[in-house]
Amino acid sequence: MSTSESDYLQHYNIHNYDTPLCTVDMCIFSVLNDSVNVLLVKRSEHPERGKWALPGGFVHPEKDQTLDDTAYRKLFEKTGVASPYLEQVGTFGNNSRDPRGWSLTIAYFALINSSDITLSANESSERAQWVPIHELNDYCPMAFDHLTLFTHCYERLKNKVQYTSLPINLLQEEFTLSELQQLFEILLNKHLDRKAFRRRFLDADIIEETGNMRASHTRPAKLYRAKQLGAEHYFLRSIEGPRS
Amino acid sequence: MSTSESDYLQHYNIHNYDTPLCTVDMCIFSVLNDSVNVLLVKRSEHPERGKWALPGGFVHPEKDQTLDDTAYRKLFEKTGVASPYLEQVGTFGNNSRDPRGWSLTIAYFALINSSDITLSANESSERAQWVPIHELNDYCPMAFDHLTLFTHCYERLKNKVQYTSLPINLLQEEFTLSELQQLFEILLNKHLDRKAFRRRFLDADIIEETGNMRASHTRPAKLYRAKQLGAEHYFLRSIEGPRS
DNA sequence: ATAATAGTGTCTTTAAGACATTATGCG
DNA sequence: CGCATAATGTCTTAAAGACACTATTAT
Numbered sequence: 001m002s003t004s005e006s007d008y009l010q011h012y013n014i015h016n017y018d019t020p021l022c023t024v025d026m027c028i029f030s031v032l033n034d035s036v037n038v039l040l041v042k043r044s045e046h047p048e049r050g051k052w053a054l055p056g057g058f059v060h061p062e063k064d065q066t067l068d069d070t071a072y073r074k075l076f077e078k079t080g081v082a083s084p085y086l087e088q089v090g091t092f093g094n095n096s097r098d099p100r101g102w103s104l105t106i107a108y109f110a111l112i113n114s115s116d117i118t119l120s121a122n123e124s125s126e127r128a129q130w131v132p133i134h135e136l137n138d139y140c141p142m143a144f145d146h147l148t149l150f151t152h153c154y155e156r157l158k159n160k161v162q163y164t165s166l167p168i169n170l171l172q173e174e175f176t177l178s179e180l181q182q183l184f185e186i187l188l189n190k191h192l193d194r195k196a197f198r199r200r201f202l203d204a205d206i207i208e209e210t211g212n213m214r215a216s217h218t219r220p221a222k223l224y225r226a227k228q229l230g231a232e233h234y235f236l237r238s239i240e241g242p243r244s
Numbered sequence: 245m246s247t248s249e250s251d252y253l254q255h256y257n258i259h260n261y262d263t264p265l266c267t268v269d270m271c272i273f274s275v276l277n278d279s280v281n282v283l284l285v286k287r288s289e290h291p292e293r294g295k296w297a298l299p300g301g302f303v304h305p306e307k308d309q310t311l312d313d314t315a316y317r318k319l320f321e322k323t324g325v326a327s328p329y330l331e332q333v334g335t336f337g338n339n340s341r342d343p344r345g346w347s348l349t350i351a352y353f354a355l356i357n358s359s360d361i362t363l364s365a366n367e368s369s370e371r372a373q374w375v376p377i378h379e380l381n382d383y384c385p386m387a388f389d390h391l392t393l394f395t396h397c398y399e400r401l402k403n404k405v406q407y408t409s410l411p412i413n414l415l416q417e418e419f420t421l422s423e424l425q426q427l428f429e430i431l432l433n434k435h436l437d438r439k440a441f442r443r444r445f446l447d448a449d450i451i452e453e454t455g456n457m458r459a460s461h462t463r464p465a466k467l468y469r470a471k472q473l474g475a476e477h478y479f480l481r482s483i484e485g486p487r488s
Numbered sequence: 489a490t491a492a493t494a495g496t497g498t499c500t501t502t503a504a505g506a507c508a509t510t511a512t513g514c515g
Numbered sequence: 516c517g518c519a520t521a522a523t524g525t526c527t528t529a530a531a532g533a534c535a536c537t538a539t540t541a542t
Contacts, residue, residue: 018306019263019264019302020263020266059264059346059348060262061264061339061345062262065339067336067348090332091332091350093303093310093311095309095310104311106335163407177495193532193533195497198496200531203530216492216541217493217540218491218492218540219492219493219539219540220493220539220540221494221495235530236484237480237482237529237531238480238481239531240532243531243532420521422520422521436505438521438522439507439525440503442522442523444503460514460519460520461513461515461520462519462520463511463512463514463520463522464513465520466522480502481502484529485505487504487506487528
């Protein structure tokens, strides 16, 4: 009965066990034309061929050393973006979400600036497309439980807008405070006070002037950058927005 | 080339693909003797036999309909507690965390009141034991990457103490405000002002008097209960604690 | 000069921290 | 009574909202 660990491992065969299918799905957000967009692909293969889906795919034990590698690989295949903000949102597993069997997917969300990317359709010739999130229902039915995955990712994003600096990652490296505020207003879907918004970010000591200005047909605005790229600051208080 | 989805599914065999091992690990917290404890088991089987580990096990496609089922099943096997607070923290997957191959684990944390539970050693005769978290290093080496999993779960817990009502789930159904405050002080490891603490919870309208009193050798205290069992309230401001 | 947007001054409001004071039970 | 803990009163402080005011550019 008493075998060594090396004996045990020598006779261990993963294929003797029933095990879930493992995939990673990406909810890639960007802001385009004053609205939040998510990147969707039209499935070109079974199952759920022809339906819209979040880009994703199987965890590939040969290609990927870690789970995050899978996520970055999928993201790069679809967008060409190498190192965006990436966050794991949750894992969804059950026996009904995929007709092939008990399956499990790890959902990630990514924030990228839309001008950074070139949509590519080369991988398995799936067409990727930005979809404004308020149009998402028009694209139903979505494949599998991807509407649920999207909803969880979007809720996470909306929550973090309230108490972190996270959305900075949706802008280009240099941005004005007005651009940042507009972005927050789109995400929160409400108007914010300019002075309060500026105070919040300036007092937090997380951005710095670049010395450059954004030209415009009115008064030029100072350009800022995040002091630490990809960092997210947690504010002690949530944004509340207008009082009644 | 053009097959139907049902044809496709008929010939699909999960065992043709290389796929990760899938497990669930539980970080079960409780408060005992004025300190936070976590439930650990001593592994009785290979691999990592004899090391301490978080209770957990394989996702079992026959037994479990959903991932949460796996978590609840493992929790019940170890503690006999049927419906505690449970939250998914994150999924950790790579090719080095388990000697059997590419493996992935979904980490959950649970909050339970220690008086609710009876530790059972019946399943695979592993002995479960409460370990105060400040002693965790003395129990090293822990199996696999379980110290990392624990750390992520503990960080999540500590963060949520700052801005949610979550720790209520560590107390019994009826509790005094002093007991609640003591609990927060243990979790945050700092003293809190009594008036501010009471205001915070009372103004949030999330607890109500039960009408009963906690007897003691001094002035009896009012007993409260959470208005909604298992609910977590998000405060707009984080607890900061004493100003230096 | 005017329009438009950038940026500031400053008063109010909210919820938290500090800390003294009062209340209530038991021995 | 006197001790210990429960519960409250009230002043201060930090950060947000409201909103008027000033600054800078193009046309």
